[in-house]
Amino acid sequence: MLKYQAIANEIKQFIEDNDLQQGHKLPVLESLMSQFKASKSTIINALDLLEKKGDVYQVRGSGIFVRRHRRKGYINLLSNQGFKKDLDNFQITSEVIELDVRKPNSEVADSLNIHIHDDVYYVKRIRYINGKTLCLEESFFNKAIVTYLNKEIVSESIFNYIQEGLGLKIGFSDLYIHVDKLTAEEGKYLGLNEGVPKLFAETIFHLTNGQPFDFSKVTYNYEQSHFFIQENLHD
Amino acid sequence: MLKYQAIANEIKQFIEDNDLQQGHKLPVLESLMSQFKASKSTIINALDLLEKKGDVYQVRGSGIFVRRHRRKGYINLLSNQGFKKDLDNFQITSEVIELDVRKPNSEVADSLNIHIHDDVYYVKRIRYINGKTLCLEESFFNKAIVTYLNKEIVSESIFNYIQEGLGLKIGFSDLYIHVDKLTAEEGKYLGLNEGVPKLFAETIFHLTNGQPFDFSKVTYNYEQSHFFIQENLHD
Incomplete structure (x- = not known):
């Protein structure tokens, strides 16, 4: 630093x-x-x-x-503003559902700018906030960049490990969000009924050299999903 | 410039x-x-x-x-990245439902850092994208700062007018979003059924000197609401 x-x-x-x-x-x-x-x-x-x-x-x-916002209980949606930092009073935990090395489908390969015959680490987790389900998260890491993961690592902060353990420099991300109805499958993981609202966020994370290394899809429990974003409007 | x-x-x-x-x-x-x-x-x-x-x-x-994302049809959620700019192929129009000067309730007064006896301009609009409802928008402007509005102005870009007409310098904003179920009243304006998902966004806009001048509440039609956010992660 x-x-x-x-x-x-x-x-x-x-x-x-x-x-x-x-x-x-x-x-x-x-x-x-x-x-x-x-x-x-x-x-x-x-x-x-x-x-x-x-x-x-x-x-x-x-x-x-x-500059400091006044509402309590809002999670910072943008990771550069610190996911945990704004959650002083919250306890975030992760339950790892799946972790394996696999071949990407064409959507994942395209997002990571790799070939469908290349390897990716696949991680599926449920994240909890104060013991309630916050989100279901599926992440695909380009294995040529993120060369090693294990269950212990993915049950903690993967990004801390990527930066400190692997020495990679995270540069920028593209975030796509939309609102939809929860599927029965997603409801099973989040403990919610099919058809209730969900926030669905897909993010492509790049290194500072522009290489995409992580494509993640996150389905948020709408009951827990209050987000905050700070924006600077002047140049 | x-x-x-x-x-x-x-x-x-x-x-x-x-x-x-x-x-x-x-x-x-x-x-x-x-x-x-x-x-x-x-x-x-x-x-x-x-x-x-x-x-x-x-x-x-x-x-x-x-740096350029590859997905078509996503609206940039952050206004500094240009609401209209990314909508090259879209036609955005506004229908003004209400425009008046009123006293704020305590939530609005608190957000704008004014007294409940001060005046605000209240604007309620439906915004359309390619002829379909995009969102229902309610905005409260501190009348001591945004001293004049009329129906013609609010049927176009209010922010263009604020900057170019009134010469104000827009500085930063705090954005709060959550996902919920649409109310019957909101459904009426958006042409949707009660209970379907909605994205609800509240924003407090400040001048460069830190004064809040606009508090807006926007309810998005979930069928039209695909948003894109770019983020820089390194310092």
Whole structure:
């Protein structure tokens, strides 16, 4: 972790520890420089990162302010804003249903930009939030990139392992969502009746070099699915 | 519009005109500098903007590549990625159901950070996509900021008017979504039966100075609601 990233984390921690609300003005640049013993450019990089992550907003000529939404119980839909981070009061667990190496069908091969004769790791999990079903998740990993998985790894955070264990750099993702009616099969896993609403999310995750490595399909239990997205609208 | 923004638009147009696909390598910096008659820093700013908007990705030491998803018919859920832009082949129209000035209830007042005795513009519209209902939209604008609206304005793009007509600078938004069952009342507007799935999205839009100016509640017709979100995962 670079210094500006560490300082960004410290500033975020400072906001949370002091329970600062949206619109609260942060100390001026000079104060932050002395508080964190860092150069002007390091502090500016840290603040730019926090702005990108939606934790502060900067008003030219006026200062830096806390950005923080006020609704409790909403899960951050975008993974760069931290799936677990916003779930302070939640317990997320995973139950692994299937884990194997298989050949992809043409939809999966196409999404991962590989051939149907190539290998993928297939992972099927149910994820729970406070003991209730949150979602049914099926993921397909290009085995040429994600070279090894086992049951212990996939029962925890796969992405932590991919980054820290395999040293891969995750770059960007394309997320497709739509709303539909739950099938009987999905209902079985989620403990819901056929025909109730569902949120269905498909994501293609790419490395920083543009290679897709993970295609995932997630069916959310509509009763647990309250999502939050932060957006910056100006250029 | 600043020069780098204009050049970003031109590069995007170039990608679309030539139907360049994801992973296609763009010309090197020097070529772009001479093609667009611009300095190195202007081109870099333009490319950074395009990366932020999800139109290109940059691989250190390797070059700049086109980023472009391959699924047709998905609407971009985040407005900074352009609601209409991705709907090239779609016709979006609005039918205004109600437009008036009223006092907000406490939920609206709280979301807009105003008092229940302050005035808001209330706009209720049905939006259509290719003649089918896309969504039912209710918006509450803080009248102290959005000082004037009329039926002609709200039957077009309200945000264009706010930016170009009123000269306001839109900064960031907080988006809350969940999935639920459609009510009979909503079904009436959307031409659907009570109890079918819906996507319900609430957004608080802020100016660049942090002031909330618009609180909107949108109920989407699940049959038309295929959404796309691009995300950058690295810092």
